[in-house]
Amino acid sequence: MTIDRPSDLRALLAFYVDAGVDAVLDEGPVNRFTAEPFQPRPSQIPGGGPPSPYPPSQAKEDRVPTRAAFNRPGDIASNARSLPSPDRLDVPPSPDAAIMAARRAAAGATSLDALRTMLERFEGCGLRLTAKQLVFADGNPQARVMFVGEAPGREEDIAGLPFVGPSGQLLDRMMAVIGLDRTTAYIANVIPWRPPGNRTPTPQESQICLPFIKRQIELADPDILVCLGGPSAAALLGTTEGIRRSRGRWRAYHTGRREIRAIATFHPAYLLRTPLEKRFAWRDFQAIRAALAQ
Secondary structure (H helix, E strand, O other): OOOOHHHHHHHHHHHHHHOOOOOOOOOOOOOOOOOOOOOOOHHHOOOOOOOOOOOOOOOHHHOOOOHHHHHOOOOHHHHHHOOOOHHHOOOOOOHHHHHHHHHHHHHOOOOHHHHHHHHHHOOOOOHHHHOOOOOOEEEOOOOOEEEEEOOOOHHHHHHOOOOOOHHHHHHHHHHHHOOOOOOOOEEEEOOOOOOHHHOOOOHHHHHHHHHHHHHHHHHHOOOEEEEEOHHHHHHHHOOOOOHHHHOOOOEEEEOOOOEEEEEEEOOHHHHHHOHHHHHHHHHHHHHHHHHHHO
């Protein structure tokens, strides 16, 4: 049996990317159990290395390096001169700074197209570095109902559209029950980039992305907002209880322009894992259909 090494290597790299591996530490694996014991350099051995420029009796806190010490090759000063200037280091912004930048950027978007363009250029969220592309929205932005999930998965990251995998197919069937499809509904996520390995977004990542989804809801201006899953309900509706207790209850959501009706229900991915809960999602969607008919 022959092994197609290029295809195997591509599959392995794809697995690493999906798992969130984004850096290589060495050229090959290292067996730490058989590796040779650590051998310190002469400068790390007491009494070894170049002589100290300080008198032996001088306390460490009183030692001030002399010019000769700094000019000696291999010293701290010599190494420091080879480092890049601090103003040229690519240091990511702090979470607070990134949140403030997101708020300013979101407030400056005057349309959904402008908001999407702004998100594609926004560098305050590290998730954009590991995701394949931005997953902004799908459906009709003029629709009366808007569905918002938590974050895209692998299929969504590849397609650049939300809810296109198995959970998206279930969502399509659930919408069809109440007479909706992707031409009569608008679909998005709180987080527009896929977290590595489909992990749960951190609170900082959610807070950085929150101004953008709020602005997206404001610009779409639906009549009804449906939060799919507990994380979406917590981010947008401020719920502190679990989705089993918070689902099915109408709440008021302020878009910035007006107050609209909002409701939380189970995420389709959860329903795929727990089919018995579909009965409650059925009731929630019936309530959505009744609200649209009013």
